[in-house]
Amino acid sequence: MPIEMVKLPDVGEGVAEAEIVEWHVAVGDAVEEEQVLAAVMTDKVTVEIPSPFAGVILDLGGEVGARLAVGSALVRIKTDAERDSVAKGSEAAGPNGHARSAAAIAPQMAVTVDRRDDVQARKVQSSIDVKTATARERPIASPAIRARAREAGIDLRQLAGSGTAGRITQQDLADFIDARSVGVSRPWQTARADRVEQIKLTGLRRRIAERMAESTQRIAHFSYVEEIDVTALDELRQQLNAKFIDRRPKLTVLPFVVTAMVLALRDFPQMNATYDDENEVVHRHSAVHVGIATQTASGLMVPVLRHAEARDLWACAEEIKGIADATRNGSAAREDLNGSTITVTSLGDLGGIVTTPVINRPELAIIGVNRMTIRPLWQQGQFVPRTTMNLSSSFDHRIIDGYEAAQFIRCIKEFLETPALLLVGA
Numbered sequence: 001m002p003i004e005m006v007k008l009p010d011v012g013e014g015v016a017e018a019e020i021v022e023w024h025v026a027v028g029d030a031v032e033e034e035q036v037l038a039a040v041m042t043d044k045v046t047v048e049i050p051s052p053f054a055g056v057i058l059d060l061g062g063e064v065g066a067r068l069a070v071g072s073a074l075v076r077i078k079t080d081a082e083r084d085s086v087a088k089g090s091e092a093a094g095p096n097g098h099a100r101s102a103a104a105i106a107p108q109m110a111v112t113v114d115r116r117d118d119v120q121a122r123k124v125q126s127s128i129d130v131k132t133a134t135a136r137e138r139p140i141a142s143p144a145i146r147a148r149a150r151e152a153g154i155d156l157r158q159l160a161g162s163g164t165a166g167r168i169t170q171q172d173l174a175d176f177i178d179a180r181s182v183g184v185s186r187p188w189q190t191a192r193a194d195r196v197e198q199i200k201l202t203g204l205r206r207r208i209a210e211r212m213a214e215s216t217q218r219i220a221h222f223s224y225v226e227e228i229d230v231t232a233l234d235e236l237r238q239q240l241n242a243k244f245i246d247r248r249p250k251l252t253v254l255p256f257v258v259t260a261m262v263l264a265l266r267d268f269p270q271m272n273a274t275y276d277d278e279n280e281v282v283h284r285h286s287a288v289h290v291g292i293a294t295q296t297a298s299g300l301m302v303p304v305l306r307h308a309e310a311r312d313l314w315a316c317a318e319e320i321k322g323i324a325d326a327t328r329n330g331s332a333a334r335e336d337l338n339g340s341t342i343t344v345t346s347l348g349d350l351g352g353i354v355t356t357p358v359i360n361r362p363e364l365a366i367i368g369v370n371r372m373t374i375r376p377l378w379q380q381g382q383f384v385p386r387t388t389m390n391l392s393s394s395f396d397h398r399i400i401d402g403y404e405a406a407q408f409i410r411c412i413k414e415f416l417e418t419p420a421l422l423l424v425g426a
Helices: 080-093 118-135 143-152 170-181 203-218 231-243 253-264 313-328 402-417 420-424
Strands: 003-007 017-023 036-042 045-050 055-060 067-069 073-079 221-229 273-276 281-284 290-292 342-346 365-379 382-396
Touching (some): 017 143, 036 073, 045 143, 143 170, 231 382, 253 290, 253 313, 253 342, 253 402, 253 420, 290 313, 365 402, 382 402
Parallel strands (some): 290 342, 342 365
Antiparallel strands (some): 003 073, 017 036, 017 067, 036 045, 221 382, 365 382
8 A cells, every 4th residue: 555554563572552762754754664763662671663664754653752552553654656746746735735743643643634834834845855865864873872962962963983884882972072072161150041941751761750759659668878898898809800800800899799799698588579569479589680770871770680699700790891881872682671689779989978779669679889988997996097888778668677677788798898708609
């Protein structure tokens, strides 16, 4: 048939709907087969939907932020066989004779005739040929990079990609942003500023907001903070990195924390659990799948370090870096972002003194790592400089009592303050 409907495909197992996070085409655009039509997000994974047909876009299935059910209409395309007739017949059909905005689409996505907007009609008609030429020139970049560019107000067509086939990388975008800021001076502002910017929450930012609200509303949070003397641990970390600099992954503090947590879970298995509060069932897991809270250009995501109980320090370090890098550059698969049983969160050098992390529902616990600092501690009758670090952790008080949470963190503290135990798995 001359008019084809592109439906939203099943972009993930068990997914019933997806959110439109970016349109790559507009009504009246000429598209080629396999050209990307839109980016949609399900859970925390963004997927680009290509066009199975070449032709002209007639209708869009919704605005950015709209949620569509799997199998519903994403776009309607007048295929190549009718492309010329669409262009030539638009004036006869009336100013918006071949299209209308996504906001006005009826459930059946019917095409209507509206002769009132002559100016808009001329713009759509005159842009078809231009968009046909530029469609093939759309820069190649991941959804995460496109989102970061939008936030920074950057047109990716200004960049020259250094990746395969000219693909724009995170480093390309970062270099462009740095270059743009060089030499820019900001004089003191003396005039009053009354502008209010309205920003609609869409995509990952909306998912984060929903999940955070759900966690804080349904979970009875309580937090426990413990100071850890990590002087010996940091010395051991530096020694191991120096010794195995060319043979093993670089160790940060995080693999030590994960390993200590895994060892502590042997005595406190109730912490490595999820709670189905609708059916009032606690699922205690033998496998330790650690969520690693990771900040990306689009927002906070939690890739999963699977089977931490079967990994040593270096294997943990390598996997943490791998899943974090994949999450930041947008290449993480959907299964990489689901199924954690307990989460670790760290702000690195920005970790502050104390935090109150929000539990990653349906888990029961989250371990928060604060930054390391040197301060005087009283030891053997005198003050001595020691490297310290706080663990700020939150627990689900519906299932976990404060006393057992304190015992669990104190057990982790013992392993971190005697780091040789982490190497022998004691």
